[in-house]
Amino acid sequence: MAGVHGDPAKLTSMRWQTAIVIVGVAVAVFGLTGGDDSYPVVPATLGTPDPTRIRWPDDEPATAAQIELGRHLFFDPRLSASKTISCASCHDPDQGFSDGMAKGLGASGERLARNTPGLSNVGFGTLFFWDGRADSLEQQALGPITNLQEMALPSEAIVPRLQTVPGYRDGFARAYDDGLNLTNVTRALAAFERTLISRDSPFDRYAAGEREALSPEARRGLSLFVGEANCIACHRGPNFTNDAFHNVGLADQRDPGRSAIVAGASLQAAFKTPSLRNVALTAPYFHDGSIQTLEEVIRMYEKGGLAHPRDPLLKPIGLTASEQRDLVAFLHGLTSPITVTRPPAFPDATMQGAP
C-alpha cells in the first residue's frame, strides 16, 4: 500500500480503474446507460388519452351546465329509493370511483353479483358493465338506479322526484330545450362521467419525454408489459383496454358473463377487459373481486390463469419474482387520481307528495 501512495502514476491509474468498475456496476445494476433498454420506447399502441376522441351523443359535447347537473345527480342520494345511496356511494372518487369491496353492497345491504368497476376514462368506452350489456353511458346510467338490488328507484319515479327539487327543475329547464325528463337525466349523468379523465400519470409524463417520470422498476415493468408478459395483447390503447371480452381463467367460472348477452362459446365467463388507468386505486380486482392485490393479479397471470376454460391467449409466462414486482411498479405508474368536488345538495322545496 505504501508503494501505491508513493507513486502518483500508479495512483492515478488505480483511480481510473476504480472509476471504471464503479460505472460498470452502476450500469449493470441501475441501467444508467440512457439506452433503449433502460428507457423503453412507448409503443404507438399505448399513449395518452385525447379528450377530443370521446364520443358524445349526436357528436355534440355537453355544455358546462349539463355537466354540472350531472355532477349534482352523481352525488345525490335522491336517485335511490331509500334516498341513502348515490352513484358516488359505490363509485367513490377517493377510491378510483370504485368501492374497495370485492362486490358492491345493494340497497338492502346484500352483496351484489359483481365488483364495482372504476370510472376513470369511462367516457372513452364503447360498451358498459362487465358484460357490456349497455352500448352507451346514457343507457348504463339508468341501470343501477332502477335495479331492484341496487338503488331500486323505478324509472317512472325519477322525474317526479327530481321535479320537487327547484335546483333540478330550473337547472334542467336552462340546460336542455325540453327540460327535465328521463332522457336528459341520463344524458346529464353521462355528460359528467365523460369528464372523469385521467391523463397525467407518471406513464403519461414518461411518454411525453420526461425520462425519469417512471422509476427504473416501472420502466422495466413497461418493457415486460409490452414484451415478454404480453399484457398489451389486451390492455392497449390510451386506456389500456381493447374493450373486448375474455375469459381469464378465474377460479369461479359460474358467472356466464358476456355469453348471457351474446351467445357464443368463447364468451362463456368472459368479461370486458377493464382499463388499467388508476388500477392501483381500485382493488380488489376482476369482475368478482376475487383477487385482492396487483401482486396477486400478476401471479395469477404469470401462471396463465387458475382454471379452465380460458382464453387461449393466456399461457404461463415464466416471470421471476423481481419481474413481477417490476410489472406492479409499472401499473402504479398509471395512477393519476381524478379530483372531483362534491357539490352541496340542492335543497328540497318540499317533500310533501314526493314519491
Added chain:
Amino acid sequence: MSRVPLLLLSLVVFHLAPASSAAAATIEATVRFTRAAPPAVLLWLPGTGPWKPAAEVGPTTVEQLAETFTPTIAVVPPGGKVAFHNGDPQQHNVFALDATLGIDTDLGLGAPDSTLMLTTSWPAGSVVKHGCKIHPQMQLWIAVLDTPFYAVSDIPDGTLEAVMRVTYPSSTTAVPLTSVTLWAPRCETLTVKIPSELTPIIRKGKTVGTLSVRELP
C-alpha cells in the same frame, strides 16, 4: 390542392372497369363531413351492372389483423362470397344481426391463420354490418351491389373528407349514366343526379356533411 385531400385521394380504393373503351366516363364524388366522419364511405353507379358471372368474380377477402377488419367496407355481387382470414394471434368470431333483413350470422370461432367463408344472402343495394363477438370494436360493412362500378374510401381518424372516382365504360352498355348512390354507416343512403353540388348527408335527421358529384372532362 392541399396535402390532406391528396393523401385522401391516395387512400381511395378504386374499382375500375376494363380499360378498353374510348368512350369512358369518370365520375368524381367528394364527401365532406362537418362532424365525426364515418370510418369509410361507399359510392356506386346504380343500374350499371351486371357483374361478371360469380364464378369469375371469386370471393372477396376480408383480413382480420390487429383487431381490425380490412377493408372497412367489402363489396360483393348478389350471392357473392366473403373469405374471412384471421391474421391475428388470437381467435375472432365474426357475426351479424340485422332484424330488418332477417340476417343472423355466426361464423363461429376463427383460429389464427384460418379462413372462414360467408355466402351473402341479402338483396342488392343492402349493406349489413358485421362484427366480432370477442372484440366489439371491430366493425365491417358488407355491401351487395348489382353493379361492379363502385368506389370505397376509408376516412382516416381526424379527417373529414374523401374523394372517390369511378370510371364507367359507357360504350359497353345502353344504360345511361344519370346518378350515383352514396352509402355511409349510420347515414341515410343518398342518390343524386350527375352533376350535383353540396347535397346534404343526413344522420339522425341532422345534416352532417355534403356530397358533390361531377363528371370529369
